[in-house]
């Protein structure tokens with residue numbers, strides 16, 4: 320299994336190809352490759368990303384079938400099922416890199432800001448369960464003052480939400496904490512730009 324450092328290099332290289340319009344054909348799956356993977360998988364990175372249709376992890380990192388273990392949920396939030404998914408992949412496959420990937424213009428972060436700033440009506444209980452997990456980190460930003468430029472606030476809110484998810488994964492599970500301490504597991508944050516296609520790693 321690739322170390323976290325090598326896995327990160329591979330993601331960076333893949334994103335560089337994606338941005339340059341030089342994506343490889345790894346997404347095209349030959350029947351032989353599919354059959355090979357039917358008996359087992361060794362994804363080299365775990366990605367917790369947003370469900371947004373414009374942020375598909377395999378495409379923005381130019382990776383193929385069987386390369387990434389991807390968890391997608393609106394707002395890339397961390398709830399118990401996301402923690403469990405990361406634990407599962409890290410333990411079962413020995414994957415050593417976890418990337419929490421937020422993105423510019425995230426609708427879930429916008430919905431949270433709208434609610435905090437009194438711009439929206441009541442969301443359903445289910446949408447609220449997402450907003451409630453984003454709110455604490457964003458609330459702290461909003462509390463810093465009414466002088467925020469809307470774009471700057473959104474920019475900081477997306478990053479604060481990614482950092483909160485990273486922290487929750489790093490400290491929200493004995494299994495993950497143990498793998499970080501003894502097995503070289505690394506959890507990093509990242510932001511994908513819808514405008515440029517670039518993934519910026521935050522740590």
Ligand SMILES: [Zn+2]
Nearest residue numbers: 369371425426
């Ligand atoms: Zn989003």
